[in-house]
Amino acid sequence: MELTLKKIAQEVDGKVVGDDSIVIKGVNALDAAVTGDLSFFVDRRYKKDLKTTQASAVIVSEKNELYDGPQIVTSNAALAFAVVTGFFAPSVPIYPGISEKATLHESCIVGQDVSIYPMVYVGKDAEIGDETVLFPGVFIGDRVRIGKGTVLYPNVSVLQDCIIGNNVIIHAGAVIGADGFGYVKDGSKSAKVPQIGIVQVDDDVEIGANTCVDRAALGRTWVQRGVKIDNMVQVAHNVVIGEDSMVIAQTGFSGSVSVGREVIIAGQVGLADHVDIGDKAIIGSQSGIAKSVHPGEVLFGTPAMPHRLWLKTSGLIKKLPQFSERLRGLEKKIEELEKKL
Amino acid sequence: MELTLKKIAQEVDGKVVGDDSIVIKGVNALDAAVTGDLSFFVDRRYKKDLKTTQASAVIVSEKNELYDGPQIVTSNAALAFAVVTGFFAPSVPIYPGISEKATLHESCIVGQDVSIYPMVYVGKDAEIGDETVLFPGVFIGDRVRIGKGTVLYPNVSVLQDCIIGNNVIIHAGAVIGADGFGYVKDGSKSAKVPQIGIVQVDDDVEIGANTCVDRAALGRTWVQRGVKIDNMVQVAHNVVIGEDSMVIAQTGFSGSVSVGREVIIAGQVGLADHVDIGDKAIIGSQSGIAKSVHPGEVLFGTPAMPHRLWLKTSGLIKKLPQFSERLRGLEKKIEELEKKL
């Protein structure tokens, strides 16, 4: 793939400062780029790399004096670079058609131009949409419906009756629709509550490797349009995650948590059952969320608190030994004062 | 499936208040139920839904005035609803017999009425009990023994020599019997300690999706009868989890932890190696357990402390900035007092 800088600038609504006729053959980070590569500068931590880069051109948000080659100036440089990277990225490796070594139930319905690798299993009355790709080891349970242009990477399991939308990406080893963790006590034993709901994953969702989204006890666990979930996230039964929200790796949602839209939840967060997270809230990494969160709130820590308070507090935790000594000192002095009086 | 309310009440040892001749066709949550559905009320948070539900009948622990249709009154309403849900739940989808596309070593022993899907692998001298179900992508290592009526969902791996009991459920992607994490230092390098023990999983255990139970270094890692483990839990080598205990998602056990019976360990807890957890102890979510826990103790937090203390303490953490100011204020005042004297 080769593109002139002029052509690239047009695609990302950018303006070229410098020679727009040069030919770009790839993309790379500032410190790794070689002649022919386009790079980008959006994070001031990489100023040093911008000075010394071998890239033939860079994408920037405003013209930068540290770099003297041609620059594409565009308002959202990070987005522009993502778009350009897409031009040079290899496409998802496709299996031509349906492998004879896959097992498809005779009743299942398969769309046009699907790619079904060997060792895929597709169950009874399942539906696979046009141009969808199923990698080896994918399991599609009975009556599952999968939309168009969706990619399921190796060893993904989608259990019976679940619904996956269009243009969804599910990474290797993820499990959609395992039973939720539901028991009731029967004396000292735990009686299983049958989990008869489903998981619904809407369009444009991406789900990380080895992430688990459990089926609902009743009704549905619901991952809405545009949600992005990282690796090894636990989504319990009956959770709802609202449109365009993001969840970073190893976070765990207890049952019936409800998350609004455009929420950001960082890594290793734990959310107690039944809490509501308001639209556009932000939860810092490793936080413990025991109560509902208002729209737009920015919370960190365990117990969760506003970001500013958390910054102060987490600094002071280290001073507890000093506090302890100061308290003892004060108590002594007061005793002395009291004696004197 | 259709059942009269009378018949259902008999099955759960309940008493019908109202018309017991109505026909029930399904179960659902209060807010989602339609005519013909049975629902249940055990959690006061759903009072509002009880008033407005369209369910044809409800299961309750005592007659409730908010709902004017027929009610089944029974001492353990949650358990009763679980039992009734079971009547309406679809059974585990079975493959008829042993697929030709599965690979079974000629030496393995397979019981009556098993269901072995395509793409299953069963190793040398392995044993599979009657009515056990192995979904696609299941790997059964050499000499593994699996009991009767057990279900292994897609892409579960059970490594060589491990033992799985009767009526066990293991969800998709779980790994039973990977090597424990054992090394000894050999200069700067880490020499692997061969892990030659096994995992033993007793009857009536349920293990969540993508959970890992490592084989013992020597001897066995042991999950006892009736234990329920949620998704993505790490059970290290030589851990013992006692009968009827429950472990919620993403919790991690270090090596040789010993857990008593009927213990409840919430999500994202970490337990240091060699600690003992006494019978019926309860550990709150995200806790860090560095020392052994007495029977019946209820601990929360890091460091772990009694629940009451933790409630106070976690409130006070947020007040550290105020404490700091108050300390400074006191120090100033004392200085002034000292000057005056």
Added chain:
Amino acid sequence: MELTLKKIAQEVDGKVVGDDSIVIKGVNALDAAVTGDLSFFVDRRYKKDLKTTQASAVIVSEKNELYDGPQIVTSNAALAFAVVTGFFAPSVPIYPGISEKATLHESCIVGQDVSIYPMVYVGKDAEIGDETVLFPGVFIGDRVRIGKGTVLYPNVSVLQDCIIGNNVIIHAGAVIGADGFGYVKDGSKSAKVPQIGIVQVDDDVEIGANTCVDRAALGRTWVQRGVKIDNMVQVAHNVVIGEDSMVIAQTGFSGSVSVGREVIIAGQVGLADHVDIGDKAIIGSQSGIAKSVHPGEVLFGTPAMPHRLWLKTSGLIKKLPQFSERLRGLEKKIEELEKKL
């Protein structure tokens, strides 16, 4: 397998105290050993077991009076026992040659004496080194290169273009080379940043079950020689883990974290993006690492602090309710003193 104690002592550079002609038939823990077993004593917690063990001989660092059978004395007894265990450990169960039920792309290059089980998939232009073992359900993407003597356990996925070295062990369900979690905002939506880098895993690495190592956005995510990673660890895009470092279960690395050599990171730790961890640093379990760590530092807790300070601090956290009362008491007394004056 039977070996005389004399022969074993020679292999581990040890000296026999007592009868060196006895025959050893196996290894076991002190409390589980039977006649014919060799055991070991390196941890004083097991003193009681040393007194009562039925083992025919023990390995120790110095002669111990509590045990009166023959002893092998050697400087690193733990290492010696690991070596001896290896003599008695069953070898990795091998499939003879390449199964007809595996799917290998015609263009792939396969070495001598490989073991490729049924239901393995090997993609276009992939390379598999001599004596490497691929268990059932393993997926090897296009152009992946795997070295010699490497073992990939069941249902491991290695996505396109990744590089795995020699003598690497990857446990069941691990995912190498899923896309990193990279998006840029495009209004309220999240635009995917194509992840076009790779994962490089060097020689002698061991990676735990269900662990995820994401491919780099650009360039490589790099796990260097001798690194040992436990189960369910999240290694994000562009992370580098230096030689001979160890990472315990459920820890999460954010993007571009750089770890030095011989670092130890305990379980359930979270590391913020772009932090550097210096050589030989040690990070305690459940810590939150928000800033870079100097070589040799020993940090615990959230916020992370030196181990000694953390020991003090975590004790004092439980005393916050007392602090609060003492503060109030002091304020009262000072008020009284002020009145008196």
